[in-house]
Amino acid sequence: MYGSHLSVAGGMVNALDEAARLRLDCVQVFTKNQRQWSSRPLDEDAVRAWHTRRRELGWHRKRPRGRVVSHNSYLINLASPDPAAWRRSIDVQRIEMERCETLDIPFLVAHPGAHLGDARPTGTPHDLDAPPTKAERAGLTRIARALDRLHADLPGLKVVTCLETTVGSGSNLGYAFHHLAFIRDAVAAPDRVGFCLDTCHVTAAGYDMTTDDRAAAVLRLFNKTCGVKHLHVVHVNDSVGAVGSRKDRHAHIGEGCCGRSCFRAIVNHPRLRTVPKILETPKGEGPGGHPWDVINVRRLKRLEQKSDRSGAAVRSARASS
Numbered sequence: 674m675y676g677s678h679l680s681v682a683g684g685m686v687n688a689l690d691e692a693a694r695l696r697l698d699c700v701q702v703f704t705k706n707q708r709q710w711s712s713r714p715l716d717e718d719a720v721r722a723w724h725t726r727r728r729e730l731g732w733h734r735k736r737p738r739g740r741v742v743s744h745n746s747y748l749i750n751l752a753s754p755d756p757a758a759w760r761r762s763i764d765v766q767r768i769e770m771e772r773c774e775t776l777d778i779p780f781l782v783a784h785p786g787a788h789l790g791d792a793r794p795t796g797t798p799h800d801l802d803a804p805p806t807k808a809e810r811a812g813l814t815r816i817a818r819a820l821d822r823l824h825a826d827l828p829g830l831k832v833v834t835c836l837e838t839t840v841g842s843g844s845n846l847g848y849a850f851h852h853l854a855f856i857r858d859a860v861a862a863p864d865r866v867g868f869c870l871d872t873c874h875v876t877a878a879g880y881d882m883t884t885d886d887r888a889a890a891v892l893r894l895f896n897k898t899c900g901v902k903h904l905h906v907v908h909v910n911d912s913v914g915a916v917g918s919r920k921d922r923h924a925h926i927g928e929g930c931c932g933r934s935c936f937r938a939i940v941n942h943p944r945l946r947t948v949p950k951i952l953e954t955p956k957g958e959g960p961g962g963h964p965w966d967v968i969n970v971r972r973l974k975r976l977e978q979k980s981d982r983s984g985a986a987v988r989s990a991r992a993s994s
Contacts, residue, residue: 674698674737675909675973677952677966678744685719685776689726689741695966699949701742701782701906704772710748710765715775723776733777737947742835742906744782745769751819752786752812752846762786763819770823773832780905780949782835782869785847785856788812792844798917799841799879801849810855812846817859824862835906837869840877840914840921848878848919850898857903868899871908871953872939873924876931879917883932892938901944909936909950909973925954925965926972937976 676699679688685702692700705712727733732740746769749762766783773781790808793799805813820834836856841848857866875882875891882888895901911929914920918930927933939945952969959968 674739674947674949675952675970676700676742676949677954677970678702684722685715686722686726689723689730689732693730695964697966697970699740699742699951701744701949701951701953702778703746704743704769704776704778705746707744707746708748709746710761712768715772720775727777738779739905739947739949741776741778742780742782742949742951743769743773743776743778745784747784749783750786750789751783751816752788753815754789754811759815759819763822766819767823767826770827770830770832770834774830779832780835780867780869781832782837782906782908784839784845785836785852786812786816787844788815788846789844793841795919799848799919801879803849805849805852805855808844809846809852812844813852813855814859816846817856820856820860820866821862824860824865830865833865833867833905835867835869837908838871838874838878840874840919842919842921848874850895854899857899867903867905869906869908870895870904871910872931872935873908873910873912873914873929874921876912876916876929876935877914877918877920881916882935882938883916883930885934885937888932888934888938892942901942904945904948907939907945907948907950908953909939909969910953911936923954925959926952926969933976936973937978940973940976941978 676697678701679691681688688702753759788808836853839845839847857863880891882891911924911931913922913924915930959965
């Protein structure tokens with residue numbers, strides 16, 4: 674389940690066409706302009722073309738889920754302390770959820786939001802074990818209240834909001850796993866809330882996955898805190914910033930500070946086998962004129978492990994090449 678965030682410029686169906694051309698298993702899209710509050714309604718012809726192409730690709734089936742993932746608008750801030758901005762964010766998130774339902778997209782990735790109170794100074798590392806501050810707790814509570822309102826207004830929708838891990842720059846929430854757990858535990862319909870783990874973000878937030886043992890420990894902590902069964906999307910991005918840098922800059926796989934062990938732990942985790950693993954790395958042509966998405970998927974596949982007849986996990990020959 675390897676995929677990439679692809680452009681819908683010229684029509685939603687173009688992202689599916691590009692995914693097919695790149696031989697990807699899944700794709701992430703924006704269903705509206707992510708940097709504008711307003712949006713035109715989805716065109717009926719475009720919706721029909723979308724569903725037709727999905728059937729042609731065999732991506733309309735219920736298993737595995739997550740062939741298509743959506744990411745919500747960057748403008749949305751469900752943690753805002755300003756009542757007008759909070760309500761406006763809810764209104765736009767409602768549109769995002771309704772568009773996902775129309776397009777039969779099961780997972781909607783969302784940045785939790787920023788509490789907009791006193792921010793940790795730049796360069797100051799996170800204390801990932803510390804309980805939320807008063808301002809953080811207030812912001813997390815506002816997110817839960819917003820989701821409750823949306824769930825009450827939109828009963829029966831199948832789309833699951835997947836709260837994404839963040840680097841925690843400024844007053845952004847979600848840099849600690851327990852922030853995400855707080856929100857899910859606080860909502861009245863937790864089955865409608867899941868998670869998205871971004872490998873760049875967790876590294877820059879301060880979770881060290883640079884060795885096999887450390888990577889395994891981080892995933893165990895995530896499972897204990899949030900539950901891997903609720904992890905519906907993984908963003909596979911290397912990190913330009915070092916561990917704990919709080920710098921949100923993505924690098925190609927193997928060219929940043931996450932460590933190969935980080936990606937090895939992700940791609941070989943048995944509970945994540947059918948979870949969409951979405952690249953948000955730079956586009957364009959890489960070495961040999963191949964698309965970077967293709968190169969990055971190959972790099973991830975080389976980290977896969979196979980089992981011999983005795984059942985012991987052995988490194989694929991590609992991993993040593």
